[in-house]
Amino acid sequence: MIRAYKFxxxxxxxxxxxxxxxxxxxxxxxxxxxxxxxxxxxHVSKTSIRYGMQSAQLKDIRAFDPERQGRWxxxxxxxxxxxxxxxxxxxxxxxxxxxxxxxxxxxxxxWFDTVEFPKDGDGCRWDxxxxxxxxxxxxxxxxxxxxxxxxxxAGKVKTVSVKREGKRWYVVLTAExxxxxxxxxxxxxxxxxxxxxxxLADSNGGFVPNPRHGRTAAAKLEAAQQxxxxxRRRGNRRRKAVAKVADLHRxxxxxxxxxxxxxxLGLVRAHDFVAHEDLKIRNMSKAPAPKPDPxxxxxxxxxxxxxxxxxxxxxxxxxxxxxxxxxHAKAESAGREVIAVDPRNTSRTCPRPECGHVAAExxxxxxxxxxxxxxxxxxADTVGAINVLRAGLARRNANQA
Ligand SMILES: [Zn+2]
Numbered sequence: 552m553i554r555a556y557k558f559x560x561x562x563x564x565x566x567x568x569x570x571x572x573x574x575x576x577x578x579x580x581x582x583x584x585x586x587x588x589x590x591x592x593x594h595v596s597k598t599s600i601r602y603g604m605q606s607a608q609l610k611d612i613r614a615f616d617p618e619r620q621g622r623w624x625x626x627x628x629x630x631x632x633x634x635x636x637x638x639x640x641x642x643x644x645x646x647x648x649x650x651x652x653x654x655x656x657x658x659x660x661x662w663f664d665t666v667e668f669p670k671d672g673d674g675c676r677w678d679x680x681x682x683x684x685x686x687x688x689x690x691x692x693x694x695x696x697x698x699x700x701x702x703x704x705a706g707k708v709k710t711v712s713v714k715r716e717g718k719r720w721y722v723v724l725t726a727e728x729x730x731x732x733x734x735x736x737x738x739x740x741x742x743x744x745x746x747x748x749x750x751l752a753d754s755n756g757g758f759v760p761n762p763r764h765g766r767t768a769a770a771k772l773e774a775a776q777q778x779x780x781x782x783r784r785r786g787n788r789r790r791k792a793v794a795k796v797a798d799l800h801r802x803x804x805x806x807x808x809x810x811x812x813x814x815x816l817g818l819v820r821a822h823d824f825v826a827h828e829d830l831k832i833r834n835m836s837k838a839p840a841p842k843p844d845p846x847x848x849x850x851x852x853x854x855x856x857x858x859x860x861x862x863x864x865x866x867x868x869x870x871x872x873x874x875x876x877x878x879h880a881k882a883e884s885a886g887r888e889v890i891a892v893d894p895r896n897t898s899r900t901c902p903r904p905e906c907g908h909v910a911a912e913x914x915x916x917x918x919x920x921x922x923x924x925x926x927x928x929x930x931a932d933t934v935g936a937i938n939v940l941r942a943g944l945a946r947r948n949a950n951q952a
Pocket of ligand 1: 901902903906907908922923924925926927
């Protein structure tokens, strides 16, 4: 399975200039090769020139023009000659079938916007600084260019292309991903409840803690942000503080991603079916309740915890969203089923099948569940996960019916 990825590049001024020169020189190579084919075609002998003949000249062209053509990757130049060859092949195919196509045209430098590298590692290197959290791609004659890698690349990178769109530069990758083997069925089903104190609770009574270093990193990040706020507008100190904050942000993000991958893989390996709460519905139904002011009917007291809770909530939401995206992707490639269910009442319904009593009083504290009808007690998050599983299985049965 071949997948394509497109990422924005953030070249330095010098690199952007080099990229522009790379396009310019590939464009002139393309046009020069086109000219040669034209001249030969118009000659009385009606010679047709093939890719192999043009490619064989590359060595001399590069040696003759070391400042320009000699500067770029040989393979990328071959790819450009191949593009011209394809244009001609299409032209002759249409001529043969009786059409009157336009002869392949010269490209203006502004219309030539792509350079291809047929093989990663040959004139280019994806992820050229693997030990740095900042992703880079290296191009011969340009250097290591920063990349905004907004999603992971799965599989082995095959081809790499540079593409210019307006003033922006992109790197386009194709990667080959082995067809994933579905995991063997386990006969097991599970419900999960995403939480704050622990990352998640499952319906079997298990808990997955939050990322281990998460809290330390978050504290460091807060300190770094405060230090940044104290800096003057310009200067070295500020630049360093900005870099530090960005660095810690990346670190936190990386740890969270890593943790999410491990947790999702564990669930998908162990269970055929996973039910989780629908976060969109949950966010709507769990908005913090305003406190009515007893002295002034109709007015509300400022909700003291709201500001801090809001921040924590947004951090958690982001983490959960990432986790669920990964969970769904892993489940799909492993042939597992994941269902999102309406989370309302999952934490206040008694999980004992013969009871099922629903009451807010069933949950006296954040952690405790105590059924007011049958006396059943359990960890509240485990109860939530059990009810999520039950709702998920009901939905699955309804879908299958
Ligand atoms: Zn009960």
